[in-house]
Amino acid sequence: MKNWRPAELQFTAQGAEYARLWQVNLLLTLLTLGLYRPFAKARKLQYLYAHTGFDGHPLAFHGNPWRMLGGYLVMLTLFTLYSASTYAKPMVYLAAAVLLALLWPALWRSGLRYRLGHTSWRGLRFGFAGSVVGAYRAMLPWVLPPVFYGVSVVHFAPNTLLGELPKLPTWVWVLNAVVAFGSIPLGLAWVKRYQNNGYRFAGQAAKLEMKDASFFRLGTQVFFLSILALLMALAVIAVVKLVSGAWLSETEQRFLFFVLWWVAIYLVVLVGGAAQFAAGTQNIVWNATHSEDVRFRSFLDAPGYAALQLKNWSLVALTLGLYRPFALISAQRMRLEAIRIELADEPAQWTRTPGMGRTGTKGEMSGDFFGLDLGW
């Protein structure tokens, strides 16, 4: 029997402190037309990692911004070309989208390797051991909906021109929706499994043991909650419309309705729904992850997190973006404080994973030519 003891996870970053860093970062990014972004990101990560303490020692981010600049320029070129293709003919756009989708898993894996390989705790680097093939396999479910849609169009409405809504029978639309609702959570489950099973630290391999079904349950839950919230928003808007009839003309009313409806969709789906989904995902994934001597628990309160994000994004909008650094820190704090970690061993005895890089050694040389760092 192992003797588990709780280890403290401390987040000591402060909104006001981070805001100073963020403001200067943003100004320099704007003045350099975006070229400063990797430097800003390295500094931001250094700040956040240095203020995330685990068992008395902070994490550290070792990324070299000059290297990250290379990766950033590659991504910038890819996405500029992709965005430009949306203005081109549908066929060109389709080709660009397919090309980006084909590259994406490899880029994503490269980003994971870079981020983990440049993160340390007690001087030991983390690592990511997921294979390239594994990255493609993990994202396979997400290929299903577009392929299924393509097949339906070719079969039922072969004369549809690109960029036009095809005339499909209703049951085919329903079937497409079912395929999408099935594949998206399944893909998420596979992606998370690939991701967490790839984490390495001090000779230990993380293991994620969960059922794919938990993501279906989460997806369904968030979907119905969002529908419910939208219906409630619709009821409120209807009352507003009824009451405002006394002062507003019909056109003005329609305009008001239009604006309120989009605000409601934004708040309910993009903020509330996304937050609920993120909270659920964190709980599912981290309650099922462990390694030989480390195990995790996550108790993030989904409604509470959604409420925090609603507050955050409303304030971000009201302050023209100035509240953003405070929003980021408060969200991160809530997410981290919901995680409990237990250790079965004395980490002071741990040693570097053989073959996992230190600067200039194999890990960095063989893996990533560019400092490709994705995500925030």
Added chain:
Amino acid sequence: MQNEHLDATWFDGELAQPQPVSLSLHGAQLHVRTADGAKTYASASLRWPEPTQHRVRQLLLPDGSVVECQDSTRWDRWTAAHAIQAAPAVRWAATAWGPWAATLLIFVFAFCTWRWALPVVADQAALWVPASAERELGDSFWTELDRKWFKPSQLSKAEQQAAFKAMAPIMSLAGPEIRVSLRQGPARMGPNAFALPGGQIVITDELVRLLSQEDGSVHPALAGVLAHEIGHVTHRHGLRGVFRTAATAALTGLKLGDYSALLALAPTAFAQANYSREGEREADAEARRLMQAAQIDPRSMVYFFTQLSKAMKGRDTDTILLGLARHPADNERIRFFEQP
């Protein structure tokens, strides 16, 4: 205080076991003395930690090892005594006024970019696009629009001929890229005309009817409307608008980043509104010039505006959404065409 040692712990990157070290500075060199010996680093090339309120300081060394000090007060005093300075951007953020100045500059920069730089850059980018590509873009867009929203003109042969006759003086001045089509638009579109990049111009049946006279002819104001649309084509407003929208969206994305996609749409819409008001003025100026060249009295446009406002009265179209942006106040435009 010079050459004073600072005791800290050190992780060598191989073992998680912390080792006691003492740091000392000799000129531009940092010495890290461990139990097994000393390592030397050029002080200026190190990224010294930021003086935050947190009690732990960490110094990441270029060989991947990490120095950690659990007493930030001692660390900060030591670095200050040795005149170690953080990177300029870090020092800037640490001053009392720095972040506020940065915020002010961000808004000044954003405003200047949006008001002056973006239009110029977008216009330059649009100049690079060859006319043939612009025409292809506009035509393929029109093919799609035509199929989705328009029906062939329901006007009689005679009405169509009258319309083209009214426009003939302007058409004779226009280049071969200008092509005019009459179409029956969706009801909400009402009396309307628009130009696509590359020279395709569309006029709705309702607009022709609006300007039809009792004797079967069409008022010369229709020629004015056509001249206005030609103005949009010669100034390449369509393509420039596409570039401006894209550039504004990109810049907003840079500021807000991440998933605030819908928030990013608002500035784009405002940019679009302002640019198009400017565009309408340019097109009006071109219309006036063309009308004078074709010896049509510019004042005939006043008839168009009065007819239009009569027709729109009490009509249920999305005038707010359009009127929010699209056209400068009608009165201002009427005055423009009335001036001698």
